[in-house]
Amino acid sequence: MALPDTAPLLVGLLLLFHAFGAWAIVEVTMEDKVEVMAGETAQITCMFTTDEGLGGTTIQWFYVPPNKERQRIYNKEPMHEAAEQNTLFTHRISLNVNGTAAVLAIRDVGVRDNLEFICVIKTLTPEEAEGRTQLQVFKSPTFPTIEAVETGISVNEEAPSKIGSCRVKNGYPKPNITWYRNNMPLRNTPREVVVTSSTTIESSGLFSVQSELTMKVKKEHKDAVFYCEVIYFVPGATKMTESQHINITVYYLPTEVNIWVESPKGKIKEGDTLELRCDNNGNYPSSITTIKHQNSEYSVENKTMVRTNVKRLDGGVYECTFEETDNFEEISGSTKVSVNYLESAVITPKDSIAVMEGEELKASCNALSSLQTSTTWFKNEKLVSKGNTLSVKSATLETAGMYKCVVTVPEMEGMKTSSTLQVNVKGSPQILGPDVQEVETYETTVNLTCSATGFPAPTIMWTTSDGKNLNALQTETEDGAQSVVTFKITSNVKVFCNASNDFGSKVVEFNIKTIVHTTPTATTTTSTNTITDDTVQTPTKSPNIKKESKGFVIAIIIIAIFLLAILGSVLYFLYKKGRICGRSGKQDFSKRKSSKDNIVVEMKSDNTEEAILLGVNGEKQQPNDQ
Template sequence: MALPDTAPLLVGLLLLFHAFGAWAIVEVTMEDKVEVMAGETAQITCMFTTDEGLGGTTIQWFYVPPNKERQRIYNKEPMHEAAEQNTLFTHRISLNVNGTAAVLAIRDVGVRDNLEFICVIKTLTPEEAEGRTQLQVFKSPTFPTIEAVETGISVNEEAPSKIGSCRVKNGYPKPNITWYRNNMPLRNTPREVVVTSSTTIESSGLFSVQSELTMKVKKEHKDAVFYCEVIYFVPGATKMTESQHINITVYYLPTEVNIWVESPKGKIKEGDTLELRCDNNGNYPSSITTIKHQNSEYSVENKTMVRTNVKRLDGGVYECTFEETDNFEEISGSTKVSVNYLESAVITPKDSIAVMEGEELKASCNALSSLQTSTTWFKNEKLVSKGNTLSVKSATLETAGMYKCVVTVPEMEGMKTSSTLQVNVKGSPQILGPDVQEVETYETTVNLTCSATGFPAPTIMWTTSDGKNLNALQTETEDGAQSVVTFKITSNVKVFCNASNDFGSKVVEFNIKTKSKGFVIAIIIIAIFLLAILGSVLYFLYKKGRICGRSGKQDFSKRKSSKDNIVVEMKSDNTEEAILLGVNGEKQQPNDQ
């Protein structure tokens, strides 16, 4: 506060200096700029010198509004100081004078304080000096956000396509955005790369910047990484923030189409399930993939075509065609499929063959196949020959029978076919069994069986020794005939089986002997009687004490000794010594035997 009684003195001194024409020297020194982050306290220093001393010095602070006259915000006189009312800084500033340094403090600075400040020093004489400092306020922007286009981009687009946009908010001074692809900065290039930016000044005075990247997409960009870099300023430095990385989907036409057999692996045979897979080195979305075979066309699902139970006609060239539906461009690839086959085995002669006994048997077996085959012959499940020809130099009756020809493909498991051949050997009949067979029976009815081999199948006749023909049932077998006769007998009799065909005959004799049932009964009665006598003798010996160890294990044996001397050896589980008893029951030593 100014003192009233000092004012006349100061005025007088001023007039005195003026009268003598002596002017004071005043100098002011200030920094060109002061940098501070928003929200902090800025300190602007005004260094001054005067040869009058500090007693009569007046310090005034001004700021320069945009496009306006300077406006005072603080005034310090020798006897009075105060902040000007109703200014932007009224409640946020203070002044600290220390010797010849006057420091103006501005609290909670914002971007609106980014102004020029003036320090004016006055003395008692009209001499004055001033200095200026630019206050620069900084605000770090938010972390940049980046968005990629959601749809894919075709390499066929004539004009550059939008890749994405990058946005950063609330920075001061204005941040700068640079786009990168695979760590390489992107600059505007005619018809190739276009970067456009727009700036928004928020109500707070902060800057928000948005940048958009458009470019001509190529196939090699399908794996490219895009991101934006934001450069912003802080007091005494420049900082950089990198956004997240993004990828784009690039649609491009294929330059090659491949088709291959997915399964089965290896060779294909008739009856297999064929799975063909078709793929290309493009990824165009608006496309159709088809597989053509001969005059047929098949749709492809998930790049795969399946055909079940394939035949040899399913072999040949399969062509996979990729068609881009926007411009109707096509590209194709093909593969050849071989379906291996094995036809039914064919035996020559067919079905059956008849050869004379002693002649050569010869037959062949063949099966048409796309691969090398192996042929084997079996009779009664037993291997008899290898190769497609069956040969027997001199056929016998044992040669006759059913033969099976089996044809396989060694290099492909599961390829197999077979056929059969009935071999008949012409010759006189042979009857199974000895020429004379003995038959004993106690029955009054007998069944006789006669089996004969030979071709043609022999005719079997039954006769008795007295020339009587017997009626019998005859059936043909695989290698001849069989006959069963049933007749009543009253006494011993001979029955003859006569098998004959165009090449001879064979006779077998059955000698039938009857046995009386009474004789059998008599034998049974005698056996029972002898068993009863044996039981009585044993019981008698037991009662006389001649048999010991009723519950022990006993061994009885006869051995030759002196006349009327019987030795019985007794062994017991509870004795270590063998006791020999004579006829009279006297004990004998073992060495007396």
């Protein structure tokens, strides 16, 4: 519709309403506030009613700057609409009218848009109505950062000490910070807890908040967990973010000092490495810890004391002292250490004992110890008795020997000592083995050994059946003596070993028989490398000679076969050359029916009349083929 056509009509209607005194009714409804996150698009709705209809309605939008008059940002008339130029919203707003709803859209809102907006509805009559809406813009802050004090805090400080600081940045509206200790919120308490906060408005209009916690530190705070909680707002809700947790180092004096044996666990014995540890229930930087042995005044300035190869004198009371160097206050604790010991075993009588055969043997073994001991006796690694006393009612020559006494501490592994006792039984000698011993040999010399038991150690003499004395080497053994004699053998002979001491003598006879070497005679009849050995005499007690004889016979046979093969080859050669004609009593070689050229050789042994013919190729020929 063209404006010149409608303008007179509108003016006429206005004059008509004025003449009759009739006014239009206009009503506007708007929300109190519209909430939106920064960066999004805000939509502010203006609902209106009028009895004139939309044809003559004018819609205007305003915003109210802080401490200033309102400023129009958009104007919609019946024939024209546009955003006002040179405002904060010129290029970011648009208006959408749908029936009786006029929606103002503001793109990319920021915290600077957190303003009051006014919608004004006008009709052709002077009647108008307006509504107001507060636009609220929200911005979530960054994650809170928390820093704890790096140094420790003493419980002796009179004023509250700084615990840490918490900071959150770029939030809108302003976020709030609350401090917690072990999930309990901390509030300002005179002389106990002080929380101070500061707020910074950034150039963007966002808020950054920093909070600092100071408090009076107590010993129970040494394991406490501190953190801060940030509360901020979003459209239609309140959110919370929790910072990381921190701990603080609390310095406090101990009320108790403890010292104990770290190793070895259980009972301690001489030779062990002793480690003592000391600790207290305090935590103070300016202090000295000392461990001291009260018996020897041996001490170290440390929480650990190590003593190697401890002795029984290293036992006793050990004291640990904690000294605070600021005010020189001391507190101490102590423990008693027992070092167990086992002295060397002592046998009575010492070293050796001699008893008569048939008499009682009795000895005792003891070792001084701080703990209960157990004693055992061994002979030749075999257990012979238990207890401190070794007792044999009637001693025999077998009783003699070396006895070992072993003393142990059953309740402590590794505690052991031992000693030895040589027991000698006085009596006539006994020679090991039978009284008569047979000796057969192929050798021309023989070694004879004679071992005799008895105490005192017997003297061993060697004689032969023809009355000769033999020189021999004699050595003492644990239970007697041993002698070895070497002499040449010319014939069968008897040799006597005579062992004697102060209590008697014993004689053993050795019958020596010589075995003469014999040379075996081998009779060999062979056709296919078969060896027959009928005359070999093999001594039953000389396996080495038997093996050597067989080897010799085999070698002779191999050489004979080799020579026969050469002889056969020569004869065959002469036959081919015509050098050999027929032989008397034999068949002519040229008349043989065999397809092979065989050479026949006759061999006869001294022990058989049978002749065996061998072919050149090793085939056995029958006698009737000759």
